[in-house]
Amino acid sequence: MAAPPSPFPNADALQPGVTRHEPRAAPRRRTPDERVREIRGVARALGFVAVGFTHVAPFEADAGHLSRWRARGWQGEMRYLEAPADRTSPRALLGSAQTLIAVALPHSRDVPPTPALGAMIARYAQGADYHGVLKQRLRELADRIADLAGPVLARVCVDTAPLTEHAAAARAGVGFVGRNTLTIVPGVGSYVLLGELLVDLALPPDEPAAPRCGRCSRCLDSCPTGAFAGPYQLDARRCISYLTIELRGPIPNELRPLMGQRVFGCDICQQVCPYNHRRRAPLPDEQLRSRSELATPALVDLLWLGSAAYRRLTRGTALERVSRSRLARNAAVALGNTAEPAAIEPVVRALAAHPNALVRGHAAWALGRLDPSARESLERATTDDPDPFVRDEARIALRGEWER
Secondary structure, eight states, X not given: OOOOOOSOTTGGGOOTTEEEEOOSXXXXXXXXXXXXXXXXXXXXXXXXXXXXXXXXXXXXXXXXXXXXHHHTTXXXXXXXXXXXXXXXXXXXXXXXXXXXXXXXXXXXXXXXXXXXXXXXXXXXXXXXXXXXXXXXXXXXXXXXXXXXXXXXXXXXXXXXSSSOHHHHHHHTTSOEEXXXXXXXXXXXXXXXXXXXXXXXXXXXXXXXXXXXXXXXXHHHHHOTTOXXXXXXXXXXXXXXXXXXXIOOSOOOTTTGGGSTTEEEOOOHHHHTOGGGOOTTOOOOOGGGSOOHHHXXXXXXXXXXXXXXXXXXHHTTSGGGXXXXXXXXXXXXXXXXXXXXXXXXXXXXXXXXXXXXXXHHHHHHHHHHHHOTTOHHHHHHHHHHOSOHHHHHHHHHHHHTOXXX
């Protein structure tokens, strides 16, 4: 007897990242509107605070914006944003896609008090790594869609996939893009993580979300490093999130004093946003709740993290994005910004004995900030340190070429 025809004619040649999902039982007949209502209900049951549906035509306006942004060099060292992948074409990820489903998952918005020598970590990174959480939920959503509608091909996307997620969320009606380039979900705010699910199933689209920032410029005005060239224009090279996460080498000297005690990401432009001050904000997803060890870790501990301690701290979190040396580099800068006498001794020790030159160089800058009279340690570094970067940083600190 011949095998029945496959519901997936190209099942043996799926695009990378595409998965096929089959129903556990024969689905009953539904109208497209009924399917949308049921899928929306399933998505909310999975913890998503917003879900929207849209078509898969290319994001043409976003393509132009991305091209101009790249031409200005505002991507800095983020070479993956220069790759030839078409980030504005959903069908580049799933050729048979007919619908893009956009979702938003709330993360922690708690603001614990920062100790004098404590580190500040962006709120989204204080829980489990959102990449894994979002991918698992979206796979579950695809399974449920198959139960409701029959066999379906799907492509799960989070921010590591080449897709313009903020444009997708706006066109699907999930939220509008704020002046700080982040998505704001009405009634929820911007403390959310975005995900997308491409499916080869035709579903009625939602209305796009229109911008609602008006003339408010609090986010732009509050950025300490002046990363916004204007509304919707972010020069990533000046953004604290970029400096602490993406930048691999030395942090520009003039930006270090403006970073405060932030060692991974930044929430300033979200903290001042009126949409994030609603009384009835949704609770964070259980897996994304802030963990005590990531809320305000000790800067001195981060400065001297051993490999085993680094793995324990970062395993299963977004902090795995930064290396141990970059985390220590950020901690050195943060210690220099504390103005605390108790920070001097660990910085002196790091300048003299830290195994990484990147960290020693930033420790020299921090010592100049903390104790301009610490000439002996800095002079020793100008002659004895084997790395020219460290020697230069020590000379700069001795000359007082830093911003107090």
